């Protein structure tokens with residue numbers, strides 16, 4: 001039996017390894033060419049210590065000098081002693097380049113472009129070796145823009161299925177990728193996906209979740225909800241999906257399907273445009289019910305344009321709410337124009 005271990009490096013690069021149930025995680029990593037930090041290999045020095053974000057494992061034997069009781073309680077592990085009992089996610093406190101890890105490049109071709117509204121485009125990519133492309137729900141990848149030497153970052157808006165991955169993109173007039181998708185794209189165009197990358201991914205669900213999406217910041221949540229549907233959850237999950245204008249409100253039928261399939265999942269949409277006929281107007285912070293904050297016993301995930309991320313953080317600080325965890329992804333504009 002093997003378990004899938006995600007190694008998340010400090011620079012945001014993620015690579016996956018398969019570790020046998022009877023195999024030390026460090027041995028599995030080295031067997032597959034990932035030189036994660038290591039020294040004594042004996043549970044004595046602590047060099048291989050990292051944080052296990054999710055999953056079950058046995059710690060093995062080690063000296064207190066290498067890892068304290070408190071650290072073990074906080075889910076630190078020594079990879080030279082640890083064996084996985086389920087799929088796990090490990091944060092490796094080193095950059096991928098230091099560990100001689102190359103970021104994976106996946107060849108694909110454009111399968112379909114869907115103009116979801118004047119402002120939003122969905123597209124899917126058929127990946128030649130989909131089995132090689134693993135990612136955590138919420139992560140992103142750098143997508144090459146066909147006909148150019150440039151790439152743009154996009155969050156996966158689905159988990160892999162039928163050899164395909166999907167994306168949800170805001171159509172920015174004159175933007176390089178936006179123009180390609182809205183005017184030039186043809187099914188079969190060659191694309192490359194470099195990654196996956198990012199620390200914005202769904203952790204083990206151990207308390208209520210609050211998901212806050214701004215515009216196409218909905219994308220990573222669609223992948224997360226797909227995973228929640230597959231795994232099931234006993235915790236309440238509430239999403240607030242805010243957009244600028246009515247035309248930006250897309251993929252609502254997918255959210256309805258998730259609401260029907262995931263017990264405890266509810267969502268509300270919000271439109272900022274004062275001229276909209278929508279029932280809830282304003283920003284997500286105007287429609288954040290006290291109950292959804294669970295007195296701070298909540299994991300908050302937030303994705304959208306940088307001003308929204310900052311506004312929500314400010315709002316929580318004003319309310320004096322300190323959530324159990326706060327994960328966010330800012331859709332910063334690309335720098336290589």
Ligand SMILES: Cc1cc2nc3c(=O)[nH]c(=O)nc-3n(C[C@H](O)[C@H](O)[C@H](O)COP(=O)(O)OP(=O)(O)OC[C@H]3O[C@@H](n4cnc5c(N)ncnc54)[C@H](O)[C@@H]3O)c2cc1C
Nearest residue numbers: 153154155168169170175176177178216219331332333334
């Ligand atoms: C980690 C990460 C994940 C991302 N995931 C997504 C995603 O899932 N979906 C998505 O739609 N976008 C996402 N983005 C943003 C995306 O990478 C591109 O920046 C965006 O799609 C614009 O690309 P473009 O080539 O069309 O425009 P560009 O050619 O890059 O830009 C054209 C012009 O538009 C401006 N501009 C760029 N972005 C914006 C913006 N958001 N608002 C206003 N003006 C802008 C630029 O400054 C420039 O003047 C993500 C960004 C990051 C960093």
Ligand code: FES
Nearest residue numbers: 039041046048080
């Ligand atoms: S390498 Fe020394 S404790 Fe693991």
